[in-house]
Amino acid sequence: MNNLWEFLQRHSHWFLFGVLEVLSLVLLFQYNSFQNSVWFSSANTVAGTIYQWRSEVASFFTLKQANRDLTLRNYHLERQLAHLRKLYTGLTRKPTSEEEKGMEFLHQYHVIPAKVVANELNRADNLLTIDRGEADGVKPGMGVACGNGIVGVTYLTSKHYTVVIPVLNCHSSRISCAIRGHGYFGVLRWYGEDASHAYVEDIPRHARFKRGDWVETNGFSSIFPEGIAVGRVEQVYNSRDGLSYRLKIRLSTDFGNLRDVVVINDKSIVDRMRVMQAAKDSLKLNVRE
């Protein structure tokens, strides 16, 4: 007995070693299924605050570029708006009341502006952290976009910070999107390595489009409204089974220089989800009968 005790005492650090390693590996393999693991991510308050300091210092040095981008974008949008308004009034001939209706439509999108406080590009499963959380109305599963296009989907939220799964995430990012003007839809995927390109898969064989066409969100998912830019078609490949096209697209969002984003809180999405759920439930009932 004494010998055993001595043996255990002499090798106690190996047991400690085992315990710590098991603990780490549990964290490693369970992370994605722990919805409550916000404490072990950069969305916790301490990590978030430190990243915020860092990003405030860093944003100072990119202000010029950000300003120029925004100005350009603004100009672009205003031109587009003017053009569309002209078309719209031309079609309806009742400018004032119809225009008001159009404005109402815009109001249903409630956006929460946020700043990226931590970002990464070089891993297979990148994540980014923004400085808005539950206190600002952010919930898991909301869409995130920036001035130039799509960014990702919120994943873990704490009181003041949120971890976002960006498009640049091999295993978790699947966003439904479509080719602008043609409507054929597919799934946006990313396979690592290059942060400026991604792939759209499952585009049907009979789809007609050309290189340089815009890809945008299609509003089928419950996360993004339709029409948010994703990127432009650069190459067209056949899928591995030959049944569909696989498009290589150049992402319009520059993930390497991401600072200001918005979280999209679309009120109509909730309604749509409710209808979808009701439809699914009734289908189930029918099957049972």
Next chain:
Amino acid sequence: MTADIFKRLGWFVVFLLVQVVMLRHVHLFGVATPLLYVYFVLQFPRHLPKWGTLLWAFVLGLLVDIFSNTPGVAAASLTLIAALQPYYLGLFVSQDAPEDLRPALKTLGTLKYSYYSVPLVLLYCLVFFSLEQFSFFHIFHWLMCVVGSAVVTLLLIYTFELAKRK
């Protein structure tokens, strides 16, 4: 002894902040990220109890993980290095060396210190990137990450060691 702990705690905070605020965002040629915090474990003196090295390393690894959203990766690999460090150091110092010997370029000499630090850092990068990428999705990319990061980390460690010697 207490002063020793506070000093180590100070270095702990410094290594953590330097890693998460600066070095984490460095990707030389898209692959090489300095993982300087392994230097913290390399510096553990001889008399530090083994459970002490394990706990220090685990907590540092866990905090780095929390900041970089890689739960368990750094914690697991750094704990492994901390478990090996006392035994591996034992190969290079004689039994009658002073108890509070701190492995450094000055105390071990250039050759012995290289034999001590290079394999440990290389092993750390190997385990770290294997756990992080896990599926060996791109074996070449993985290899470049391991070698690149080990080289950059070692360069930083040697810079500090040389600066300390003077």
